[in-house]
Amino acid sequence: MADEMKIRAKLSGSTTTVKAIMYHPMESGSRKDKETGELIPAHFIKEVKAELNGEIIISGDWGTGVSKNPYWSFEFDGAKAGDTVKITWTDNLGETGVGEAVIK
Amino acid sequence: MNFSKRKFIQGSLYSGAIAILGKATFLQSAFAEWPTAAFDETEYGPALKGLIGDTELLESNVTIDAPAIAENGATVPVKVSTDLDNVEWISLLGDKNPRPWISRFYFHGKSKPFVSTRIKLRESSNVVAIVKADGKLYTGKSAVKVTAGGCV
Known part of the structure; x- marks a missing residue:
């Protein structure tokens, strides 16, 4: 889906720099809904991985x-x-x- | 068939062992388990211990680029880099956050030991980076004054 991520990859010399924005609420589970006063359930990205031509180059574990x-x-x-x-x-x-970018 | 049954079995066992060994190494070095022990802690000391146990931290070689004053604690830009070789991972913590452990990045292939991210800080605190390289742990920190706390 096009709305999940904005990603671009730029080559300069021998180094490629990737910049990405992932659209996600990253709810911690400890915030309260202002109207109902109820806790908003946790909803956050836990794992990310970046691949170059199908080979993993960087991965991550994320918390809230x-x-x-x-x-x-x-x-x-x-x-x-x-x-x-x-x-x-x-x-x-x-x-x-998922997001993909061709290196420019 | 011109190979003996015994040789065939030996061969299978051998390749099986290699496969298991390979998988164990892969899981340990490339994809350490998601750090539940660190994530679950609500105080900095226990969260750090959940991440690294009792391993000694060397206070060198880690550079953190974070603002001295952050107007919005909900999104504080942080860059971490190191001049160390063979970096396995970089992890970030906020020492006053309700869940101090924030993230960990693993480096494979020809990736550079560098990360740029945005984190939540509940209040003025230290951003702490831990770098694992060649089996040793290095750390650096940067104080950030938060004028409006992030909803963490």
């Missing part, structure tokens, strides 16, 4: 301390323009999101 609509940037060597970077996330409810 990562901000809403998480921003994530990282760098790696060994890629060329036209290669594909893919980010996949999985949240605590088992939902997943």
Whole structure:
């Protein structure tokens, strides 16, 4: 789905820089609904992974301390323009999101 | 068939053992388990212990780029880098957060030991980074004054 993530990957010299924003509420489970006063259930990304042409390059375990609509940037060597970077996330409810970018 | 049954069985056992060994190493180094022990803790000390146990922390080689003053604790930009080689992972904690452990990033292949992220800070606190490299743990911290706390 196009709305899950914004991702771009740019090559400069030998280093590729990836910048991504994942659209996710990152609810901690300790916030209260202002109208009902009830706790909003935890809903947060737990695992992320980034792949270059299908090979994993960076992965992550996240908790509720990562901000809403998480921003994530990282760098790696060994890629060329036209290669594909893919980010996949999985949240605590088992939902997943994917974003792909061709390195420019 | 020109191979003996015994040789065939030996061969199978051997490759089986390699597969198991390979999987164990893979799980340990590339995908350590999601750190429930650290996540569940509500105080910094126990959360840190849940992450690294009693391993000694070396206070060097870790650079944190975080704002001295953050107007919005709900989204504080943080960059962590290190000049260490063979970095296995970088983890972030906020020492005053209701759940101090925030995240951990694992580095594979030709990735650089660098991460840029945005975190929640409930109040003015230290952002702490832990780096595991060559089996040793290094740490650095950066004080952030939060003028409006993040809903964490």
